[in-house]
Amino acid sequence: NETTGISTAVLHGHTSKIKGAWKLKDDQILSWSEDKIMRLWDGKTGSNLAVLVGHTDDIKGILELEDGRLISWSQDKTLRLWSEINRADYVRLAGHKKEIQGILVLQDGRLVSWSRDNTLRLWDRRDGTCQIVLEGHKKLIIGVLELTSGRLLSWSEDEIRLWDGASGICVAVLAGH
DSSP: OTTTOOOOOOOOOOSSOEEEEEEOTTSOEEEEETTSEEEEEOTTTOOEEEEEEOOSSOEEEEEEOTTSOEEEEETTSEEEEEOSSOTTOEEEEEOOSSOEEEEEEOTTSOEEEEETTSEEEEEOTTTOOEEEEEEOOOSOEEEEEEOTTSOEEEEESSOEEEEOTTTOOEEEEEOOO
16 A cells, blocks of 8 residues: 555455465465365466366465476375466376375475375376385374485374385384384
8 A cells, every 4th residue: 555555455266265375486376275276366466367276175285396386285185286387287196095294395306295094105296107105104194304315204193214215115113102
């Protein structure tokens, strides 16, 4: 407004609870909602630039990759890798048996996702193929880290596991009972 010099806008479009928003590198804003839709907004004017439709259940989160593409994950047990050029186009990454809890972008460009099915999956983000399924956790996986050695460290409600990032083999199990 003219008095404060601060510009405000109300972004209308979602039809259910908004679950999150993310500022993209180009100052656009991406929001997602329980309406299973993501909306791309102009960060300066607040105008709706695109509607990203594809998920069939609540969207849990998104990340912007360094190449400008977006990756989203959902309770529908899939990830969607959205095109940078045409945000309406996506590659569907499927394989998890339950809701996806999160993802991590690895140094080599692959993606690792973890799910309520107690597995981790390594994905090639170029074509969306699942390269390796990491199985062994018996309870809910909480998070994953990539170590400088290229190994992966995952922790769950029951234990910590160390994985070889290339082969997906569990190298060690650290239980703290």
